[in-house]
Amino acid sequence: MTLAKKSALVVGLGRSGLAAARLLLRQGASVTVTDRKSEEELGAAATALGPEVRLELGGHRARSFRDADLIVLSPGVPPLPELDEARGEILGEFELACRLLRAPMVAVTGTNGKSTTTSLIGEMLGLLGRPLFVGGNLGTPLCEAVGGPADRPEGIVVAEVSSFQLETVGRYHAHVALLLNVSPDHLDRYADQEAYARTKARVFSNQTPADFAIVREDLVELCRTAARPLRFGSSPGADARLDGGSIVLHGLRLDASGLPLVGRHNLENLAASLLAAGCMGIAAADAMEVARAFQPLPHRMERVAETRGVAYYDDSKATNVGAVARSLEGFPRPVVLIAGGRDKGGSYQPLRAAVAKVARAAVLIGEARPLIASALQGAVPVELAEDMADAVRRAAALALPGDAVVLSPACSSYDMFKNYEERGRAFRAAVEALP
Numbered sequence: 082m083t084l085a086k087k088s089a090l091v092v093g094l095g096r097s098g099l100a101a102a103r104l105l106l107r108q109g110a111s112v113t114v115t116d117r118k119s120e121e122e123l124g125a126a127a128t129a130l131g132p133e134v135r136l137e138l139g140g141h142r143a144r145s146f147r148d149a150d151l152i153v154l155s156p157g158v159p160p161l162p163e164l165d166e167a168r169g170e171i172l173g174e175f176e177l178a179c180r181l182l183r184a185p186m187v188a189v190t191g192t193n194g195k196s197t198t199t200s201l202i203g204e205m206l207g208l209l210g211r212p213l214f215v216g217g218n219l220g221t222p223l224c225e226a227v228g229g230p231a232d233r234p235e236g237i238v239v240a241e242v243s244s245f246q247l248e249t250v251g252r253y254h255a256h257v258a259l260l261l262n263v264s265p266d267h268l269d270r271y272a273d274q275e276a277y278a279r280t281k282a283r284v285f286s287n288q289t290p291a292d293f294a295i296v297r298e299d300l301v302e303l304c305r306t307a308a309r310p311l312r313f314g315s316s317p318g319a320d321a322r323l324d325g326g327s328i329v330l331h332g333l334r335l336d337a338s339g340l341p342l343v344g345r346h347n348l349e350n351l352a353a354s355l356l357a358a359g360c361m362g363i364a365a366a367d368a369m370e371v372a373r374a375f376q377p378l379p380h381r382m383e384r385v386a387e388t389r390g391v392a393y394y395d396d397s398k399a400t401n402v403g404a405v406a407r408s409l410e411g412f413p414r415p416v417v418l419i420a421g422g423r424d425k426g427g428s429y430q431p432l433r434a435a436v437a438k439v440a441r442a443a444v445l446i447g448e449a450r451p452l453i454a455s456a457l458q459g460a461v462p463v464e465l466a467e468d469m470a471d472a473v474r475r476a477a478a479l480a481l482p483g484d485a486v487v488l489s490p491a492c493s494s495y496d497m498f499k500n501y502e503e504r505g506r507a508f509r510a511a512v513e514a515l516p
Contacts, residue, residue: 097155184226201375264406
């Protein structure tokens with residue numbers, strides 16, 4: 082892909098937009114960045130790029146879209162009327178990086194568990210001793226991998242990929258692609274669940290018979306690819322299946338008891354990770370040793386404390402109902418659930434079934450309290466809290482020794498917090514403040 086002397090417009094001045102702009106500059110392009118936010122709203126990002134980059138802040142200019150040879154969209158940029166004016170090629174930050182990278186890619190998507198699975202696979206592949214990049218939607222934008230230590234044929238890129246990034250893929254290609262799960266999410270952006278699922282399935286785009294497609298067994302119909310399919314789940318025919326406290330991988334039984342990763346959803350994602358590691362040449366026993374030492378990422382079923390016989394878990398990243406339902410499935414302790422926040426438009430009925438199986442009670446916070454309370458009515462005792470500190474105090478009072486208090490909100494955080502990280506930190510602080 083030749084970018085020298087081309088006019089490039091980057092839409093969005095977040096972390097991915099900054100990475101795209103810097104990459105375009107290194108490739109010799111003339112770069113303009115546009116964002117609807119003002120310089121004051123953007124803060125440090127507004128001054129992060131040098132004088133070589135032209136900034137158009139506080140709104141978009143149709144002429145800039147018309148004049149650009151290339152338009153690069155940051156993930157999550159909504160449909161813009163200005164894009165109708167575009168004459169040049171339109172692609173996403175992720176696709177831009179894919180066109181320039183030389184390393185083979187392992188790509189991970191799914192509604193839930195992407196970050197943990199991406200990180201776990203990255204640690205497993207570290208056993209190979211090859212140059213390695215782990216990022217994408219997780220942490221470091223993929224554009225920052227271009228020209229880095231792993232950007233060579235003998236390197237490996239392990240990338241988390243969101244549905245927003247998959248919307249704009251074209252020539253993207255992954256040697257190993259994983260679709261972990263699909264449950265209702267982002268229905269404020271997609272026409273329906275089917276449209277969202279089809280977007281997720283683009284993770285298998287452009288694969289060849291030399292590649293591998295790893296998919297949960299109930300999503301096989303979405304896996305339309307020339308690659309070799311590998312299934313994980315619970316059925317006898319799965320290439321990696323859960324069987325009690327074990328994972329059976331191609332007929333080899335691996336003990337999965339006592340792992341730091343808690344819940345059935347994490348075991349399913351571990352099964353997928355073992356398949357991916359095997360595709361890249363890692364022995365199953367070695368990969369399992371990595372899993373035994375792996376610690377959950379912050380705010381993803383992270384154990385933050387245990388006091389008076391009650392364990393406290395921060396799962397603040399669980400921002401949709403499917404994530405919470407799967408987190409609770411197979412949880413090893415009775416649970417007092419803390420949930421709630423800003424409603425994202427889905428049904429809370431799937432949460433009812435999960436809560437009824439494992440929860441002792443639920444404490445609800447935020448704008449969605451009445452909606453969740455209605456869905457849980459009669460399933461478990463429900464209390465309404467005013468803020469996180471109140472919720473933790475109420476949950477601690479409801480929990481018995483041997484129980485777990487789990488913050489797993491099933492909602493976004495924006496009614497009470499800046500983001501899910503701040504929500505998780507508030508939970509930890511409230512736990513630490515308990516008498």
